[in-house]
Amino acid sequence: xxxxxxxxxxxxxxxxxxxxxxxxxxxxxxxxxxxxxxxxxxxxxxxxxxxxxxxxxxxxxxxxxxxxxxxxxxxxxxxxxxxxxxxxxxxxxxxxxxxxxxxxxxxxxxxxxxxxxxxxxxxxxxxxxxxxxxxxxxxxxxxxxxxxxxxxxxxxxxxxxxxxxxxxxxxxxxxxxxxxxxxxxxxxxxxxxxxxxxxxxxxxxxxxxxxxxxxxxxxxxxxxxxxxxxxxxxxxxxxxxxxxxxxxxxxxxxxxxxxxxxxxxxxxxxxxxxxxxxxxxxxxxxxxxxxxxxxxxxxxxxxx
Amino acid sequence: xxxxxxxxxxxxxxxxxxxxxxxxxxxxxxxxxxxxxxxxxxxxxxxxxxxxxxxxxxxxxxxxxxxxxxxxxxxxxxxxxxxxxxxxxxxxxxxxxxxxxxxxxxxxxxxxxxxxxxxxxxxxxxxxxxxxxxxxxxxxxxxxxxxxxxxxxxxxxxxxxxxxxxxxxxxxxxxxxxxxxxxxxxxxxxxxxxxxxxxxxxxxxxxxxxxxxxxxxxxxxxxxxxxxxxxxxxxxxxxxxxxxxxxxxxxxxxxxxxxxxxxxxxxxxxxxxxxxxx
Amino acid sequence: xxxxxxxxxxxxxxxxxxxxxxxxxxxxxxxxxxxxxxxxxxxxxxxxxxxxxxxxxxxxxxxxxxxxxxxxxxxxxxxxxxxxxxxxxxxxxxxxxxxxxxxxxxxxxxxxxxxxxxxxxxxxxxxxxxxxxxxxxxxxxxxxxxxxxxxxxxxxxxxxxxxxxxxxxxxxxxxxxxxxxxxxxxxxxxxxxxxxxxxxxxxxxxxxxxxxxxxxxxxxxxxxxxxxxxxxxxxxxxxxxxxxxxxxxxxxxxxxxxxxxxxxxxxxxxxxxxxxxxxxxxxxxxxxxxxxxxxxxxxxxxxxxxxxxxxxxxxxxxxxxxxxxxxxxxxxxxxxxxxxxxxxxxxx
Numbered sequence: 001x002x003x004x005x006x007x008x009x010x011x012x013x014x015x016x017x018x019x020x021x022x023x024x025x026x027x028x029x030x031x032x033x034x035x036x037x038x039x040x041x042x043x044x045x046x047x048x049x050x051x052x053x054x055x056x057x058x059x060x061x062x063x064x065x066x067x068x069x070x071x072x073x074x075x076x077x078x079x080x081x082x083x084x085x086x087x088x089x090x091x092x093x094x095x096x097x098x099x100x101x102x103x104x105x106x107x108x109x110x111x112x113x114x115x116x117x118x119x120x121x122x123x124x125x126x127x128x129x130x131x132x133x134x135x136x137x138x139x140x141x142x143x144x145x146x147x148x149x150x151x152x153x154x155x156x157x158x159x160x161x162x163x164x165x166x167x168x169x170x171x172x173x174x175x176x177x178x179x180x181x182x183x184x185x186x187x188x189x190x191x192x193x194x195x196x197x198x199x200x201x202x203x204x205x206x207x208x209x210x211x212x213x214x215x216x217x218x219x220x221x222x223x224x225x226x227x228x229x230x231x232x233x234x235x236x237x238x239x240x241x242x243x244x245x246x247x248x249x250x251x252x253x254x255x256x257x258x259x260x261x262x263x264x265x266x267x268x269x270x271x272x273x274x275x276x277x278x279x280x281x282x283x284x285x286x287x288x289x290x291x292x293x294x295x296x297x298x299x300x301x302x303x304x
Numbered sequence: 305x306x307x308x309x310x311x312x313x314x315x316x317x318x319x320x321x322x323x324x325x326x327x328x329x330x331x332x333x334x335x336x337x338x339x340x341x342x343x344x345x346x347x348x349x350x351x352x353x354x355x356x357x358x359x360x361x362x363x364x365x366x367x368x369x370x371x372x373x374x375x376x377x378x379x380x381x382x383x384x385x386x387x388x389x390x391x392x393x394x395x396x397x398x399x400x401x402x403x404x405x406x407x408x409x410x411x412x413x414x415x416x417x418x419x420x421x422x423x424x425x426x427x428x429x430x431x432x433x434x435x436x437x438x439x440x441x442x443x444x445x446x447x448x449x450x451x452x453x454x455x456x457x458x459x460x461x462x463x464x465x466x467x468x469x470x471x472x473x474x475x476x477x478x479x480x481x482x483x484x485x486x487x488x489x490x491x492x493x494x495x496x497x498x499x500x501x502x503x504x505x506x507x508x509x510x511x512x513x514x515x516x517x518x519x520x521x522x523x524x525x526x527x528x529x530x531x532x533x534x535x536x537x538x539x540x541x542x543x544x545x546x547x548x549x550x551x552x553x554x555x556x557x558x559x560x561x562x563x564x565x566x567x568x569x570x571x572x573x574x575x576x577x578x579x580x581x582x
Numbered sequence: 583x584x585x586x587x588x589x590x591x592x593x594x595x596x597x598x599x600x601x602x603x604x605x606x607x608x609x610x611x612x613x614x615x616x617x618x619x620x621x622x623x624x625x626x627x628x629x630x631x632x633x634x635x636x637x638x639x640x641x642x643x644x645x646x647x648x649x650x651x652x653x654x655x656x657x658x659x660x661x662x663x664x665x666x667x668x669x670x671x672x673x674x675x676x677x678x679x680x681x682x683x684x685x686x687x688x689x690x691x692x693x694x695x696x697x698x699x700x701x702x703x704x705x706x707x708x709x710x711x712x713x714x715x716x717x718x719x720x721x722x723x724x725x726x727x728x729x730x731x732x733x734x735x736x737x738x739x740x741x742x743x744x745x746x747x748x749x750x751x752x753x754x755x756x757x758x759x760x761x762x763x764x765x766x767x768x769x770x771x772x773x774x775x776x777x778x779x780x781x782x783x784x785x786x787x788x789x790x791x792x793x794x795x796x797x798x799x800x801x802x803x804x805x806x807x808x809x810x811x812x813x814x815x816x817x818x819x820x821x822x823x824x825x826x827x828x829x830x831x832x833x834x835x836x837x838x839x840x841x842x843x844x845x846x847x848x849x850x851x852x853x854x855x856x857x858x859x860x861x862x863x864x865x866x867x868x869x870x871x872x873x874x875x876x877x878x879x880x881x882x883x884x885x886x887x888x889x890x891x892x893x894x895x896x897x898x899x900x901x902x903x904x905x906x907x908x909x910x911x912x913x914x915x916x917x918x919x920x921x922x923x924x925x926x927x928x929x930x
Contacts (some may be wrong), residue, residue, distance in 0.1 A: 009492065030395075031395060031396040031398075032391075032396065032399070033391075034387035034388055034390065034391040035387070035388035035391050035392065035396070035399045035402075035403070035856050037386040037387075037388075038384040038385055038387075038403070038449065039386050039388070039399075039402060039403070039406070039447060041384060041442060041446055041449075042406035042407075042446055042449060043402075043406060044404070044442075044446075045418070045422065045442055045443055045445070045446030045447075046406055046409045046410070046413070046418065046446050046447075047406070047409070048421075048425055049418060049420075049421025049422045049424065049425045050418075050421050052418070052421055052424045052428065053417070053420060053421045053424060056424055058329070059525060062343040087375075100320075103313075103316060104316065104317070104320060104491070107313055107316070107317070117561055117562075120319075120561045121554075121557050121558050121561045122324055124552055124558075124560060124561055125324075125550075125554050125558075126324050126558030127408065128501075128504045128508070128553045128556065128557060129508075129549075129550060129553050130508060131508045131509070131510045131525050131540075132334070132524075132525045132528040132529050132532065133508065133525075133528060133545075133546045133549045133550065134327075135532065136331065136528065136532050136539075136542055136543070136546050137327035137330065137331050138327065138545065139330065139464060139532070140327065140330035140331050140334050140539070140543070141326055141327045141330040145341045146330065147326070147329070147330040147333065147344065148326065148330075150340075150341075150342070150343060150344050151344045154343065154344050159721075167506075176323070176324070176327070178326075181318075194664050194665075195668055196665055196667035196669070197669060198668075199632075199634055199661075199663070199667065200661065200663060200667035200668075200728075201669075201680075201684075202633075202634070202653075202654040202655050202661075203632060203654055203657075203659055203660060203661035203729070203738075204680050204681035204684055204728065204731075204732070205656070205681060205684050205685060205732065206655065206680070206681075206684045207655065207684075210684050214669070214672075214680065214683075214684075215669045216673060218671045219670065219671050233411065233412050234411065235412070235734075236414070237412075237414025237415065237417075238414070239414060239415060239416040239510065239511040240510030240511055240514075240525060241511075243510070243529070244510075244528075244529055244532055244533070247529065247533035258416045258417075259416055261416055261417070261420060262416055262511075262515070264514055265420060265423070266514075266515075272424075272488055274433075275420065276420075276424075279417040279421070282413065282414055282417050283413060283417065285412075286409075286412035286413045286414075287412070289412050290408055290412045293412075301457040303670035303712055303714055303716060304670060304672050304711075
């Protein structure tokens with residue numbers, strides 16, 4: 001990991017002052033050059049745009065600085081509802097993903113290689129199959145003329161599945177990706193529970209329940225919480241899927257922050273300032289999530 | 305007690321399998337259904353949609369664009385990420401700090417916000433790039449790179465790249481040589497797995513496409529939306545496309561799992577967080 | 583304190599016999615070592631007594647009670663694992679208290695017992711630390727204390743020292759023996775290190791391929807191994823294969839023995855390096871020194887002997903003080919007392 005010193009040239013006295021700078025620059029380039037393209041793309045495409053949005057959230061339509069956008073958005077009932085719904089959807093989805101995903105992750109991590117590989121492939125597919133395709137799959141299954149809807153009708157069951165654009169519909173569709181995502185994220189963490197601990201607990205006369213309460217869950221909990229955090233943030237940020245699900249019923253559609261932003265951008269009406277504010281709110285949620293996530297993982301590993 | 309546990313596990317996985325497979329089945333049936341509005345199964349079956357799809361120029365262009373974009377983004381990401389991670393391991397560990405920060409962003413910041421920001425920023429700085437596929441490609445490369453980063457990072461750790469690098473240096477090799485002849489061959493599965501996830505991300509992405517280029521570069525996701533809810537809704541054709549999408553995603557996932565030898569793909573921050581040892 | 587009885591236990595993994603009709607009795611308060619190389623079945627036997635493996639046939643009794651079908655949880659045992667298996671989310675104190683907390687004992691009783699155990703294994707200072715904050719040797723002692731906490735009938739140790747440095751290993755070995763004798767608990771101790779087994783055990787069971795080759799006190803196994811495997815495994819012996827002529831086995835002037843019952847044409851002959859005497863005055867068999875290895879108090883001479891048409895290589899251990907004058911390449915004259923030679927028929 002040592003940096004190789006550049007060759008030193010004999011220098012004329014007048015360029016002594018400049019030489020160290022060139023030398024430093026050369027060393028700096030040697031340290032960073034291969035990573036520069038990626039860093040430029042990543043920061044240029046991911047960080048700078050956010051900064052631009054931050055600036056825009058404080059801009060009025062004629063270019064001056066103002067807090068009006070922030071005030072308007074935070075005071076607006078519609079926007080408040082959008083924010084609240086997004087947060088609720090995120091929390092609900094994350095919780096369902098946790099309750100269903102944790103046991104699945106546990107069992108899959110303990111399967112024999114062939115069975116495990118099969119299930120991992122299935123989970124991988126479901127985790128990557130999102131967006132518009134998934135929206136259509138939902139409509140095809142649980143929509144007005146969906147397969148399951150028709151089946152329920154045929155069996156004269158009095159209720160039908162939630163409409164695609166409704167809250168229930170969103171959650172069911174979201175979970176198709178969320179549960180596998182949660183499982184894939186937490187399977188590696190399951191390996192942290194070593195079999196010897198269960199054996200040692202048995203020799204100490206503990207029951208399965210006692211083992212989980214005293215050792216298993218305390219050790220796994222931070223990892224599961226970190227997974228919850230990620231699914232929460234991921235769900236709040238979804239755009240394509242809810243857009244497509246609600247596309248048929250624009251009026252009764254569930255209001256989410258991402259959809260609000262998309263509406264404004266699509267319609268190209270003034271209000272970019274407001275959209276920027278909502279983008280900043282999403283950024284804030286994201287930042288809090290990131291910090292919490294890292295902290296949870298730091299805590300998770302403190303005993304190892 | 306143990307029996308109850310076993311039944312519970314069986315129920316859990318059966319329910320999961322049903323939940324995962326039912327929509328796929330429904331889509332597949334739609335690809336062959338003539339009419340399907342009354343009964344559990346379609347009224348009749350036909351190959352019509354598939355035949356029409358093969359003749360459809362617009363569809364062909366859409367698929368070609370999507371695949372081409374995804375492939376280009378993948379290649380770009382590999383060229384960007386591999387040297388950076390290599391340098392991070394053998395020369396400058398501080399690169400990791402910045403890269404891990406950047407890699408966290410696409411997971412906590414919604415794509416629609418990134419798209420919005422790019423729209424705003426490009427309007428201010430590089431208006432000539434607005435609405436072009438170049439901006440879209442760079443955007444996709446940026447949001448998908450974390451997958452490749454984690455895969456390559458993990459592969460380099462497993463291959464003990466610092467040690468390989470030292471050995472190659474004592475044999476007199478220069479960095480570029482080492483990267484190409486020693487490091488890359490040893491991290492192949494990592495590049496493949498990560499690359500496939502990059503491909504899948506670009507392939508199915510919607511927000512950046514809709515907001516940055518819209519119909520100027522119609523991809524599968526835009527076209528699908530049109531077929532789903534536009535004025536010329538056509539579920540049959542949409543089902544054909546979705547089946548195609550599904551097959552691509554399936555192939556990628558199976559290959560990724562195979563290359564990882566049955567281990568769970570490290571989607572995220574692997575080394576220390578959310579991965580247990582042992 | 584009860585004893586342990588293993589009766590005709592057999593365990594197979596597929597076609598392999600991990601345990602082949604093994605019977606064994608461990609007296610109350612005795613420390614019995616299971617000694618053998620990996621795959622011999624010693625760990626399987628230990629885990630069967632613990633209930634972590636289930637024999638296909640046979641019975642296991644602890645303190646007179648048949649526990650063969652009983653789950654691990656109900657057996658009156660304490661176990662120390664090779665990797666200690668301390669719970670990482672609990673302090674040393676909490677780890678030791680765990681078996682008692684699981685039995686729902688009152689808090690003051692638990693606290694008193696834990697303090698007692700901490701003192702026993704000299705860990706009182708580390709009581710509030712977490713396993714990842716203490717050394718390997720300390721983790722070992724904590725694991726031992728945890729195993730002893732519920733005052734079990736039997737203590738089981740699965741290669742407890744193999745993960746430790748050599749110096750710590752010796753200290754801890756003696757610690758374990760001290761604690762075991764202080765508590766007088768029946769103990770089953772698995773190891774692959776013969777020096778460890780000889781040092782620590784009341785009796786040693788040498789195991790090979792699922793069977794017990796020899797079960798005896800350490801001194802007996804060391805002096806009089808009853809099978810070629812025991813002879814080879816315990817005591818670092820020289821092992822030679824020599825022809826048997828007329829019932830006699832001879833290596834030049836080194837030794838000439840006539841063991842009873844030697845009917846095969848060839849024999850496996852064992853003798854210890856420290857039993858090879860260097861003779862002055864021209865008596866004994868000439869041997870050339872090929873090399874020397876300094877081992878501290880003793881120096882090992884690598885010798886070559888040409889006699890009766892064969893070449894034999896063997897070791898002799900001599901006090902380092904007298905080894906100074908012996909140079910590589912020079913010649914010495916050696917002899918081995920026939921009483922120190924053990925011979926077994928060599929199966930072709």
